């Protein structure tokens with residue numbers, strides 16, 4: 001199971017695509033039916049889809065998996081009683097699978113048979129997405145739900161977050177204890193720490209400073225730099241998230257405390273709590289499809 005892409009709907013899709021390609025550092029993949037698809041250097045045909053809409057919302061977050069894993073998912077999703085339906089992807093790479101709505105409206109899409117493309121060169125391109133994080137009214141409940149309904153595993157719990165993995169990467173998603181439901185942020189995996197730092201430099205050329213970072217997180221130990229994108233959402237340059245074994249023992253909030261004046265391992269950066277919070281409220285979840293039987 002791998003995290004592949006996010007599908008965003010928003011006003012000003014073309015401008016958002018221009019920012020992500022010209023400044024952030026993605027490569028255009030394709031424009032199809034008015035939707036802009038942007039890719040990184042890795043084998044996924046796209047990482048971000050930008051669809052023009054009257055107001056912003058997060059259409060879906062897409063994972064790719066084997067046919068066998070998809071069949072397991074159909075059974076566990078149906079058993080959990082979640083709203084879901086079979087789906088054929090019209091996005092680059094195609095594939096067939098299911099759409100699933102979690103308890104707070106988060107729409108996840110799981111595809112099998114989605115095609116990959118040849119990697120491309122580019123040391124300032126993101127390689128892939130490394131995580132997509134959601135705000136939750138009840139992050140604890142959602143952590144349990146994704147374990148039960150999706151076979152994901154909680155890696156760590158902190159005062160602020162429930163970190164969840166779907167493969168050996170410490171987390172591919174997380175649920176923030178926010179008190180409301182929305183997209184928290186999208187994190188791009190950069191080739192190495194230098195690529196993160198050069199990204200900060202590139203944005204600085206355009207008058208943008210990190211809303212938080214550079215720094216190194218506790219859980220996952222990844223390097224980060226968060227920005228508020230001109231088109232609204234919080235986006236992150238990240239690299240080197242930890243890999244964990246199958247039997248990794250999940251940490252509890254009391255295992256993940258910081259010394260005074262620290263909220264990351266380095267302590268070199270301020271965090272714009274208010275700006276980030278406002279940006280996190282922009283992309284809400286929306287299900288514009290009817291649930292249907294998964295025929296399991």
Ligand SMILES: [Fe+2]
Pocket residue numbers: 131133185187224236238
């Ligand atoms: Fe992150």
